[in-house]
Amino acid sequence: MTLENLVKQATSEEFNIPLEEIPRFDVQFTPDPALGDYAVPIGFALAKQLRMAPDEVTKRLAAKLNGPFAVDAVKGYLNFTMSDQWWLDALNRGFVRYPRLKGRVLIEFVSANPTGPVHIGHGRGAVVGSVLTSLFKKVFDTANSEFYVNDAGEQIRRFCQSVELRIRQLMGENLELPEDYYQGEYIIDIARWIVERYSWYELSDEERWRVLWNDAVSLMIEWHQASLHKIGVHIENWVSERDIRKQGWPERVVHLLKAKGLAYESDGAVWFKSTEFGDDKDRVLVKSNGEFTYYLVDVAYHLEKLENRGYDMVVNVWGADHIGHVARMDAALSALGHPEKLRVVLVQTVRFWREGKPVAMSKRKGEFLTLDELVEEIGKDAARLTFLTRSVDSTLDFDIEVAKKQAMENPVYYIQYAYVRAKNILSKENERTFGHSVQFGVEERALLRLLESFEERMKLAVRKMDPFLIQSYAWEMADAFHKFYQSQRVIGSEFENVRWLLVERFLETLGELLDLLGIEKLERM
């Protein structure tokens, strides 16, 4: 029986209270291992209900409770110190268990425009999205990752024009690059790639446009995939905006909204009454020139995910600068009969630093550090982990020089070092002849209860949709291990067998977290 149920039952019997009238209480870890392992602050609420002092309540409960633990009443708290045998049983069971939730989930992230390389500004969203996907795959019936390719619209047109101009320059034409064209060097690379494969001047206008529209864009998408792979992000679905348009989803959205009386025409445009769903102003769906707004196409895309592919929940990892889209997207999906199926993870901005100076980023001038360059400089693991060192709600200062250093400032080494140390112990050849008795010390108990909280920590990470919580859990686990390692010997100890098992479980559990985080499990460093 769980501690929670034991306490409930004891309370009911001791104070003659029906089970359903017992106030809610938590089972939590004590702030200090010296107080015990688990704490149940049940005395406070009951004290009021029973008109009794909190410590009187807990004292009576403590006297009544028995099980594989010692129990202490301190103020309103019941403090449980679990028996060594109880911990040994837990150790034998293992700790890696996930909460289970029903449903099919789709996580969309990065979705950088295919008009330029993935740059460091996309990095945080990419890593957050990929870790969320790994986690959700363990928790939900189905979870898939998706990259939405904005391969239609004005930006792509301008991109194609930029490539074309560079092609003509390569062919020897003397042309100026207009200011509002894409300036980056990579445009020249694409132009060169095309020139190497096609006899440009022999193509008709239509053929040229098709090459730009298809080949140049496909090449960008391939580059995106390659860049993301380098930082350990492998996105399953790449969905094209062109396909969403081709399949008539935008028209369907307009049709559905009109049928519900939620769309109207004004000033030659078609508007959605989003104000009826909490938005602060109505939104244009179809511009007066007949073109669809980006907003309409995005709504259409979400409708496609829900209705065509049958996802129960769609998660979007967006930069904080997309805050304005949340209300209107919610509004549209509610209007279309899918309320509360969209969850937006807003990831706050990252500021990149180098030796105390901000890293300049200007897309216009084509000056930006690409994700490739970052990964090349500091490595995949350091890049991934650094992006996860703050909760998604907090802005992140990413100092590239610090992340490159192999020092404690850099949590990736701290965590990996703990893993290596543990691995190293198990690599020793030895004969273990001692039995399975044990007395766990404070450091071991600290590590044990951290391991034991695996499922709960995962539950919290899912609820908050924040991979930062996995990173911080991994860090705490590494911390607990370093302390254990420092204070207790494994090999040659009186409790060698049990400690050996503890190290194995630690490796198994931390390894699971490293897998989720997409960080290498090093054996040596």
Add this chain to the structure above:
RNA sequence: GCGCCCGUAGCUCAAUGGAUAGAGCGUCGGCCUCCGGAGCCGAAGGUUGGAGGUUCGAAUCCUCUCGGGCGCGCCA
């Protein structure tokens, strides 16, 4: 002006409504005859921006207020 995020140690950040608010960096002082010292231990450092409120209990929830960030297009 409106909406969202953030104000916690010198700096960067943690903390399910619970006990004495914790880490890293920086500063000062210790620990390898010993499974890897990329580690560990200790010291110093706090009116959790401010004011009210809810609660047995608030960094956490509510109201107001002051600072900082982001966003408020028939752009994408």
